[in-house]
Amino acid sequence: MNWLLDYVRPKLSVAKTEKDVPDNLWDKCPQCDAMIYGQELAKNLYVCPHCGYHLYLRPRKRLNMLFDDSEYTYLETPKVKEDPLNFKDTKDYRSKLKSAREKTKFDEAFVAAYGKMGGHGVVVGVMNFNFIGGSMGIAVGEGIVQAAEFAIKHHMPLILVTASGGARMQEGILSLMQMARTTLAVKLLKDKHLPYIVVLTNPTTGGVSASFAMLGDITIAEPDALIAFAGARVIKETIKADLPAGFQKAEYLKKHGMVDMIVDRKDLREKLICLLNLLSNTFVKGE
Amino acid sequence: MADKTIYLDFEEPIYKLESKIQELKSCCDDKLAKDFNKEISNLEKKVQQMLKETYSKLTPWQKVCVARHANRPHSIDYINALIDNFMPLAGDKSFGDDEAIIGGLGFFNGQSVMMVAQEKGNDLESRIRHGFGMAKPEGYRKAKRLMDLANHFNIPIISLIDTAGAFPGIEGEERGQAEAIASCIMEGFKLEVPYIAVVIGEGGSGGAIALAAANRILMLEHSIYSVISPEGCASILWRDGAAMKKAANALKLTAQDLYKFGVADEIIPEPCGGAHRFREETIKRAGDVIAKHLAELKKMTPQNLSKDREKKFLAMTRIAKEG
Numbered sequence: 001m002n003w004l005l006d007y008v009r010p011k012l013s014v015a016k017t018e019k020d021v022p023d024n025l026w027d028k029c030p031q032c033d034a035m036i037y038g039q040e041l042a043k044n045l046y047v048c049p050h051c052g053y054h055l056y057l058r059p060r061k062r063l064n065m066l067f068d069d070s071e072y073t074y075l076e077t078p079k080v081k082e083d084p085l086n087f088k089d090t091k092d093y094r095s096k097l098k099s100a101r102e103k104t105k106f107d108e109a110f111v112a113a114y115g116k117m118g119g120h121g122v123v124v125g126v127m128n129f130n131f132i133g134g135s136m137g138i139a140v141g142e143g144i145v146q147a148a149e150f151a152i153k154h155h156m157p158l159i160l161v162t163a164s165g166g167a168r169m170q171e172g173i174l175s176l177m178q179m180a181r182t183t184l185a186v187k188l189l190k191d192k193h194l195p196y197i198v199v200l201t202n203p204t205t206g207g208v209s210a211s212f213a214m215l216g217d218i219t220i221a222e223p224d225a226l227i228a229f230a231g232a233r234v235i236k237e238t239i240k241a242d243l244p245a246g247f248q249k250a251e252y253l254k255k256h257g258m259v260d261m262i263v264d265r266k267d268l269r270e271k272l273i274c275l276l277n278l279l280s281n282t283f284v285k286g287e
Numbered sequence: 288m289a290d291k292t293i294y295l296d297f298e299e300p301i302y303k304l305e306s307k308i309q310e311l312k313s314c315c316d317d318k319l320a321k322d323f324n325k326e327i328s329n330l331e332k333k334v335q336q337m338l339k340e341t342y343s344k345l346t347p348w349q350k351v352c353v354a355r356h357a358n359r360p361h362s363i364d365y366i367n368a369l370i371d372n373f374m375p376l377a378g379d380k381s382f383g384d385d386e387a388i389i390g391g392l393g394f395f396n397g398q399s400v401m402m403v404a405q406e407k408g409n410d411l412e413s414r415i416r417h418g419f420g421m422a423k424p425e426g427y428r429k430a431k432r433l434m435d436l437a438n439h440f441n442i443p444i445i446s447l448i449d450t451a452g453a454f455p456g457i458e459g460e461e462r463g464q465a466e467a468i469a470s471c472i473m474e475g476f477k478l479e480v481p482y483i484a485v486v487i488g489e490g491g492s493g494g495a496i497a498l499a500a501a502n503r504i505l506m507l508e509h510s511i512y513s514v515i516s517p518e519g520c521a522s523i524l525w526r527d528g529a530a531m532k533k534a535a536n537a538l539k540l541t542a543q544d545l546y547k548f549g550v551a552d553e554i555i556p557e558p559c560g561g562a563h564r565f566r567e568e569t570i571k572r573a574g575d576v577i578a579k580h581l582a583e584l585k586k587m588t589p590q591n592l593s594k595d596r597e598k599k600f601l602a603m604t605r606i607a608k609e610g
Contacts, residue, residue, distance in 0.1 A: 079606055080604065080605075080606060081604070081606060084548075084604075085537065085538070085539050087537055088537060089524035089525055089533075089534075089537065090524070090525060090526075138604045141604070142604065142605060145601065167492075167493075167514045167515070169514050169515050169520050169523070169524065169538070170524075171514075172513065172514055172537075172538045172539050172540065173512055173513060173514055173538075173539065173540065173544070173545055173548065173550055174548060174550070174604050175514050176492060176493070176496055176512075176513070176514040177496075177550060177600070177603050177604060178604070179469075179472060179493060179496050180472055180475075180496055180499075180500045180600050180603075181600050181601070181603065181604070183469060183472040183473050183476065183500070184476050184500075184597060184600050184601065186473070187473055187476045187477065188597075206493070207492070207493055207514070209465035209469075210453075210464070210465040210468040210469050210493040210497075211468075211469050211472060211493075212469070213465070213469075214463070214465045214466040214469040214470075215466075215469050215470070215473060227465075228460060228465070229453065229455070229459065229460060229464040229465040229468070229493070230453075230455030230456070230459065230460065230464070231455075234455050235455050235456055235457065235460070238455060238456060239456060239457065243457065244457065247457070247460070248460055252461075256461045256462070256463065257463070258463050258465075258466060
C-alpha cells in the first residue's frame with residue numbers, strides 16, 4: 001500500500017487566516033547581538049543574517065513556510081477537560097492558560113494543519129514554545145493523537161515540528177500519560193507504514209523528547225537546537241562539574257547518533273519534499 | 288529504645304509509645320510481669336489505634352515519605368517472595384548492564400513470567416550498584432530487550448516500578464536517554480502478551496512510564512506516581528524547594544488520585560501502618576492482586592491484548608464523544 005496513491009481528499013474545511021501578531025521593528029540576535037530589521041529577519045525565516053543563528057519561528061510562519069503556496073487548513077483544536085487538577089501554585093493555572101491564549105492567539109501549545117508539500121498531501125503539526133513553554137498537557141497530547149488519526153484516515157505522512165520544555169506539570173499525572181498516548185499515536189502510524197518525520201527545533205526537552213519527538217522514522221534537527229532529556233542545570237548541579245562544549249546541542253546529538261541530519265531552515269522545505277519523494281517512490285510488494 | 292531511623296517525622300508519637308513499650312518489656316522481671324503485661328497490651332492497642340488514625344488520613348506529602356521509606360519492600364523482595372526459580376538476565380546487548388533495572392524469567396504461581404523491575408538498593412553498597420534506582424539508557428534498552436524476548440515466547444510481563452526518575456547526567460544524554468525511554472514505551476504497545484505494571488513505591492515521571500504502558504496499572508495504597516517530584520515542582524513553580532508539601536498537594540500524585548483519574552486500575556491495600564512495617568503481608572497481597580489480573584488477561588487473544596492496551600490509552604484523558 002502506498003500512502004501517495006491512496007491519498008483521500010479530506011472533507012474538513014475550517015480554513016482560517018488570522019492576521020499575524022505584528023513583527024517588532026527591530027530584533028536583537030541572541031547569539032551575536034546584532035540588531036536586525038524586523039522585515040529582514042522575517043524574510044530570512046528568522047535566521048540571523050549575520051551569524052546564522054536560528055531564532056524561534058512561530059507556528060503560523062512555520063506552516064506558511066512549509067506548505068505549497070502557504071496554503072493549508074487547520075485541524076480543529078480538540079476539546080479536552082481544562083485544568084483537570086484545579087491546579088494552583090503562586091498563580092492559578094487557568095489564569096496562566098488565559099494569558100497564554102491572549103499572548104499567542106492560539107488555544108494551546110500545539111496546532112496541526114493539512115495541505116500539500118511538493119504536491120504530497122501531508123499533515124504538519126507544530127508546537128508553540130510561546131504557549132507555556134510549549135509544554136505538553138492533555139490538549140497537546142490529544143492534538144498529536146488526532147493529527148496522527150487524521151493522517152491515517154487520509155493516508156498522509158505526518159511531520160511534527162517540536163519545541164517544548166517537556167510535560168505540563170500543572171496537569172500532573174495526566175500530562176505524563178500524554179507521553180504514552182503520543183507514543184501510541186506514532187505506533188499507529190507505523191502500523192500503516194505512513195512516514196513520520198520529526199523536526200526538532202530549539203528547545204526540545206523532557207517528556208516531549210522522551211516520547212514522540214525521538215521516535216521519527218527520520219529525525220531532522222535545526223542547527224544549534226537544544227535537544228535534551230534532563231535539563232543542563234540539573235545535571236550540572238548533580239555532578240558539580242562543567243559540561244562538555246556544545247552539550248545537548250543538535251550537533252552533539254548527531255555526533256552521538258541520535259538525529260539523522262541537521263538542516264538549515266532555508267533548506268528545510270526542500271529537504272522534506274525530497275524525503276517525501278523518496279519515501280513515496282517505493283516498490284509494490286509482489287509485482 | 289525503638290530504632291528511630293525507621294520512623295517518619297509525623298510518626299513521632301508512635302515512636303514514643305513504641306519506645307516505652309520496649310522499655311517496659313526489657314526491664315520487666317517475673318514479679319512485675321503481670322502488671323506490666325497489662326500495661327504493655329494497653330499501650331500496644333493504643334499504638335494500633337494511632338497507626339490506624341495516622342495511616343487512614345495520610346497527607347499527599349506524608350504518602351511521598353512512606354512511598355520512599357527505606358524499609359519498604361523493594362523489587363528484589365517481591366521477586367524473592369513471589370517468583371520461583373528466578374533467572375536474572377543481564378545487559379542491553381549493546382552497551383552494558385544497568386542494574387537500576389533488574390529483570391529475568393521465573394515462575395509466578397507456576398506460570399512463566401518476565402520480570403522487569405526497578406531496584407533502588409537497601410544500603411550504600413547496593414544503592415550504588417543499582418544506581419539508586421535511576422536507570423540509564425542501557426537500563427531501558429535492557430528492559431525493552433527483555434519485553435521483546437517475552438513477547439517472542441508468549442510469556443506475560445510484570446513490571447515493578449520504584450524510581451525517583453531516569454538518571455540525569457552526561458552519560459545518559461550522550462547515549463540517548465530520551466530515545467531509550469521513548470522506545471521502551473513504544474515496546475509496551477507492540478506486545479501481544481499480558482503486561483501488568485505495579486507501582487510499588489515511587490513512580491517518578493518518564494523513568495516510570497517507560498515501564499508502564501501496560502494493560503493494567505496497579506498501585507500500592509501508599510505509592511505515588513507523578514509527572515515530577517514535589518521538590519522539583521516546588522523549585523520550578525514556587526521557586527522555593529521548601530514548598531514541596533504544597534506541590535505534593537497540587538500534583539494529585541497519590542494512588543487514590545490516580546484511581547479517580549482512571550490511570551490506576553486497582554489499588555492494592557497495605558496493612559495498617561504501611562508496607563515498611565508489614566513487608567511480607569504487603570508482598571502477599573500484591574501477589575494476589577497481580578494473579579487476579581493475570582488470570583483475566585490470559586483469557587484474551589494476543590491481538591486483543593494489544594488492542595486492549597491501545598484502547599485504554601486512547602480513551603485516557605479523552606472526552607467521550609456524544610451520540
